[in-house]
Amino acid sequence: xxxxxxxxxxxxxxxxxxxxxxxxxxxxxxxxxxxxxxxxxxxxxxxxxxxxxxxxxxxxxxxxxxxxxxxxxxxxxxxxxxxxxxxxxxxxxxxxxxxxxxxxxxxxxxxx
Amino acid sequence: xxxxxxxxxxxxxxxxxxxxxxxxxxxxxxxxxxxxxxxxxxxxxxxxxxxxxxxxxxxxxxxxxxxxxxxxxxxxxxxxxxxxxxxxxxxxxxxxxxxxxxxxxxxxxxxxxx
Numbered sequence: 001x002x003x004x005x006x007x008x009x010x011x012x013x014x015x016x017x018x019x020x021x022x023x024x025x026x027x028x029x030x031x032x033x034x035x036x037x038x039x040x041x042x043x044x045x046x047x048x049x050x051x052x053x054x055x056x057x058x059x060x061x062x063x064x065x066x067x068x069x070x071x072x073x074x075x076x077x078x079x080x081x082x083x084x085x086x087x088x089x090x091x092x093x094x095x096x097x098x099x100x101x102x103x104x105x106x107x108x109x110x111x112x
Numbered sequence: 113x114x115x116x117x118x119x120x121x122x123x124x125x126x127x128x129x130x131x132x133x134x135x136x137x138x139x140x141x142x143x144x145x146x147x148x149x150x151x152x153x154x155x156x157x158x159x160x161x162x163x164x165x166x167x168x169x170x171x172x173x174x175x176x177x178x179x180x181x182x183x184x185x186x187x188x189x190x191x192x193x194x195x196x197x198x199x200x201x202x203x204x205x206x207x208x209x210x211x212x213x214x215x216x217x218x219x220x221x222x223x224x225x226x
Contacts, residue, residue: 034215043116043203043217044155089155098143098168099157100215 010107019077021106023090026071030092034100035064035075038087047075047088077108085110114138116218118204124224125194133189133221135204141216144187145205146179148172149220155203161187194225 013019025033031052036044048059050066050073057064063076073090087107091100117136125131137144146158159169161179178190187206191198201220 036217041219043205043219045217046215091155098145098160098162099170100147100155101157102155104154 009104010109012109012111013080014111015082016079019075019080019084019108021075021077021088021090021108023073023075023103024071025073025090025092025103027092027094027101028068028071029094029096030101031095032093033064033066033073034091034093035062035073036089036091036102037084038089038105040086044089080108080110082110082112084108114216116204116206116216118202118218118221120221121219122222122224124226127196127225128193131191131194131223133191133202133204133223135187135189135218136185137187137204137206138208138216139185141206141208143167143207143209144179144181145207145215146189147203147205147217148200149203150200158189158202191223194223196225199223199225 034049035047037047038044048062048064050057050064052068055066061078065074077084085108087105089105090103093100116138119134123131144161147155148158149155157170158173159179160167164181176192180188201222203220204218205215207215
C-alpha cells in the first residue's frame with residue numbers, strides 16, 4: 001500500500017503570497033523525510049529534508065514542519081514566485097533500507 | 113554544480129525489444145539508484161546499487177530488468193523485452209553515502225514503448 005500521500009493534487013497561489021503544501025504518511029517507522037520539486041521535463045530536485053528527531057527545519061524561503069503525532073508533513077514557501085510553479089513531492093525513508101517512497105505530488109501554479 | 117547525466121533523453125522502442133538506459137552518476141558518489149515515473153503518477157523506486165551489487169529492489173524490478181556498472185563511470189538499466197506498460201520516465205540518482213543523503217536525480221529518460 002501507499003505510505004506517503006498528499007492532501008491536495010493542485011494549489012493555485014498568488015505571486016508574493018505564502019504557499020503551504022501538505023503531506024500525510026502512514027509508516028510510523030519512517031525517520032527521514034524530503035521535499036522535492038519537479039519542473040516539467042526534469043528530475044526531482046531536492047528542496048529540504050528533515051529527520052524525525054526534529055519538528056521544524058528552515059531553508060531559504062522554505063520551511064518544513066513535521067508532526068509525528070498525526071504523521072503529517074508540510075512545506076511552506078514564503079513569498080511564492082513564478083519560478084516556484086512545479087510539482088512538489090514529499091518522500092520518506094524508513095531507515096532500514098535505501099529507497100525513497102514518494103507521495104503523489106501537488107501541482108503548484110503561481111498566478112502573476 | 114555536479115550533475116547526474118542520463119542518455120538518451122527520449123527513447124522510442126517497439127514492444128519486445130531490449131533497451132538500455134544510461135546514466136553517469138556524480139563521480140564521488142557510491143550509491144546508485146533507478147526510479148521510474150509513469151505519466152502523471154508518483155515516482156517509484158526500482159533498484160539501488162552499491163559496491164557492484166544490488167542492495168535493494170522493488171517488486172517492479174522483475175527478471176526483465178537488470179542493472180550494471182560496466183566501467184568506472186556509467187550505470188545502466190536494461191529492460192530485456194519491453195512491454196507497453198514500461199513506458200515511463202526513468203530517473204537515475206546517486207548519493208555519496210547511503211540512505212538517500214545528498215540524493216541527486218538526473219533529468220530522466222522518457223521511454224515510449226509502441
